[in-house]
Amino acid sequence: MTETEEASNIAESAGIVETQYYRYNPLPGTFLMENGLSLPFIDVAYETYGVLNPLKDNAILITHAFSGDAHAAGYHENDKKPGWWDNMIGPGKAFDTNRFFIICSNVVGGCQGTTGPCSVNPETGEPYGLSFPLVTIRDMVEVQHSLVLSLGIEKLHSVAGGSMGGMQVLQWMASYPDMVKSAIPIATAAKHSSQQIAFNEVGRQAIMSDPNWNNGQYYHGASPAVGLALARMVGHITYMSDQSMETKFGRKQKSEKNPLKFAANFEIEGYLHYRGTSFVKRFDANAYLYISKAMDLFDLAGDEPLHKVFRGACMKVLVISFKSDWLYPSYQALDIVRACKLAGLATSYVEIDAKYGHDSFLVETEKESQLISHFLNKVE
Amino acid sequence: MLPNEKIEYDTIESLVKENSTVLDLGCGSGELMEILTDKKKARCQGIEIDEEKVYACVRRGLSVFLGDLDSGLEDYEDQTFDYVILNHSLQELKEPDEVLQDAFRVGKKVIVGIPNFAYYRSRALLCFRGVAPHAPSQPQPWYETPNLTVITIKDFLTYIKTKNYKILKEYYFNNSRRIQLWPNIFATRALFVLERR
Numbered sequence: 001m002t003e004t005e006e007a008s009n010i011a012e013s014a015g016i017v018e019t020q021y022y023r024y025n026p027l028p029g030t031f032l033m034e035n036g037l038s039l040p041f042i043d044v045a046y047e048t049y050g051v052l053n054p055l056k057d058n059a060i061l062i063t064h065a066f067s068g069d070a071h072a073a074g075y076h077e078n079d080k081k082p083g084w085w086d087n088m089i090g091p092g093k094a095f096d097t098n099r100f101f102i103i104c105s106n107v108v109g110g111c112q113g114t115t116g117p118c119s120v121n122p123e124t125g126e127p128y129g130l131s132f133p134l135v136t137i138r139d140m141v142e143v144q145h146s147l148v149l150s151l152g153i154e155k156l157h158s159v160a161g162g163s164m165g166g167m168q169v170l171q172w173m174a175s176y177p178d179m180v181k182s183a184i185p186i187a188t189a190a191k192h193s194s195q196q197i198a199f200n201e202v203g204r205q206a207i208m209s210d211p212n213w214n215n216g217q218y219y220h221g222a223s224p225a226v227g228l229a230l231a232r233m234v235g236h237i238t239y240m241s242d243q244s245m246e247t248k249f250g251r252k253q254k255s256e257k258n259p260l261k262f263a264a265n266f267e268i269e270g271y272l273h274y275r276g277t278s279f280v281k282r283f284d285a286n287a288y289l290y291i292s293k294a295m296d297l298f299d300l301a302g303d304e305p306l307h308k309v310f311r312g313a314c315m316k317v318l319v320i321s322f323k324s325d326w327l328y329p330s331y332q333a334l335d336i337v338r339a340c341k342l343a344g345l346a347t348s349y350v351e352i353d354a355k356y357g358h359d360s361f362l363v364e365t366e367k368e369s370q371l372i373s374h375f376l377n378k379v380e
Numbered sequence: 381m382l383p384n385e386k387i388e389y390d391t392i393e394s395l396v397k398e399n400s401t402v403l404d405l406g407c408g409s410g411e412l413m414e415i416l417t418d419k420k421k422a423r424c425q426g427i428e429i430d431e432e433k434v435y436a437c438v439r440r441g442l443s444v445f446l447g448d449l450d451s452g453l454e455d456y457e458d459q460t461f462d463y464v465i466l467n468h469s470l471q472e473l474k475e476p477d478e479v480l481q482d483a484f485r486v487g488k489k490v491i492v493g494i495p496n497f498a499y500y501r502s503r504a505l506l507c508f509r510g511v512a513p514h515a516p517s518q519p520q521p522w523y524e525t526p527n528l529t530v531i532t533i534k535d536f537l538t539y540i541k542t543k544n545y546k547i548l549k550e551y552y553f554n555n556s557r558r559i560q561l562w563p564n565i566f567a568t569r570a571l572f573v574l575e576r577r
Contacts, residue, residue: 005533005544076523316443318438337445338455341455341456342426342455342457346423346443347425347443347445348434348437348442348443348444348445349437349444349445349446349447350431350438351446351448352431353431367431367435371435371438373443374435374438374439375438375441376439377439377441378438378439378440
């Protein structure tokens with residue numbers, strides 16, 4: 001990329017952005033995590049794009065997916081890669097930073113700035129590791145809620161997110177219906193299916209069977225990189241579709257083949273290895289365990305019918321799924337839609353004819369952008 | 381909006397009471413729902429199979445579901461809506477009878493608009509020119525038409541009688557004119573307000 005190209009990419013984005021930190025410092029005993037254990041404080045990494053208006057009514061909260069972070073848009077100083085949803089957030093984009101004040105924070109239990117298992121426990125001076133309490137989607141939303149309030153915002157124009165981000169959107173709808181004017185759950189589910197839990201369990205087992213994992217105490221030595229990379233490889237397969245893999249890789253092999261019997265000569269093999277090893281550089285294995293478990297444990301309605309959870313709410317809802325997404329198939333979106341209908345919410349639903357599987361919400365964003373910007377325009 | 385639909389829209393608008401709840405089956409790009417929302421403060425929901433048209437509804441700020449009418453109504457409880465509208469969508473359904481039954485279950489009143497393939501010019505097409513009749517409101521050739529059924533006013537009236545539904549109001553149109561005399565010959569379209577007996 002030339003320097004001018006870089007400059008124009010930055011100009012079309014939310015610009016140079018910086019991660020900020022908010023310390024959630026509850027009074028002793030007032031903030032308990034869902035499982036009853038408490039943390040002394042939670043540091044929250046977050047970013048904002050656009051300007052909060054004087055009425056403070058133009059804020060949109062973006063909730064990130066499993067391996068996402070607070071850096072949703074724009075560029076960090078000296079960074080060549082923009083945030084993970086830069087194609088959706090920025091001036092004139094779906095989440096238009098000329099109009100809206102966009103907030104995105106890293107989830108509690110994560111490893112990208114917000115307190116999680118790799119953070120240091122102030123009481124021991126050592127990383128929490130497995131002494132970190134189990135985290136739930138509801139805990140993530142509680143922390144976001146306090147962050148939003150700390151910014152002086154009492155009502156969000158919208159909450160939007162895909163995959164695990166969509167779960168947080170649903171939790172917001174249930175926990176704080178009066179605080180959200182609209183909600184956009186994308187490629188998500190109100191509870192994980194057996195198949196979704198199964199894939200997550202393979203990932204967790206890959207990590208925990210790496211000898212370096214050492215019961216979660218690896219912060220002073222070698223990390224369980226092999227296990228974490230393997231977990232990511234499996235995950236990545238589930239994020240793509242048969243068609244997108246076929247188009248991108250087919251049966252293509254490397255030009256210079258490695259003569260070893262089981263070398264990764266197919267391009268798809270090389271790609272998965274690359275994805276696995278690059279993931280290890282930015283993600284903590286324990287955080288993988290905690291967050292994937294939070295997704296599996298998520299069950300918004302439990303034994304109740306889902307629509308009862310939304311009773312009394314009155315936000316506008318836009319539910320989006322993707323035709324080729326076999327990890328979060330459309331029937332799960334339709335469950336959400338049905339519940340919204342029965343709860344009497346003004347709801348729209350589209351299954352976008354996209355090819356990239358679960359990752360469509362991140363990469364095939366043209367129609368998604370159109371839908372979301374039009375939807376947000378009509379939220380009053 | 382097709383110009384010859386305006387009279388249907390005006391008629392439906394005059395029929396729908398303020399603050400009603402409306403389900404528009406085959407809502408297209410949402411023109412009718414927009415009118416009913418703006419002028420009658422109706423709370424509308426639409427179902428539409430065409431992805432692009434669903435986008436147009438979202439642009440209008442309407443509630444819409446991308447979906448197939450033949451499988452779309454089981455989620456709704458009985459008598460959820462004051463009106464269920466099937467304006468020129470009945471002839472595009474695989475199971476029109478089942479969808480109508482469902483419409484009567486979830487709606488207190490059902491408004492149905494149909495094309496009339498027994499219009500004299502359509503008859504002439506088959507009779508004298510030997511080509512399949514198409515309704516003037518839907519001029520596409522047979523290989524492009526969304527229609528699955530050829531329906532006439534007489535067919536529909538017979539159906540209503542057999543099924544024991546009750547006609548509350550009936551309107552027959554040719555372009556933007558109302559037709560009173562021999563509608564099955566002179567009308568291109570018809571609109572009915574129906575109720576369960």
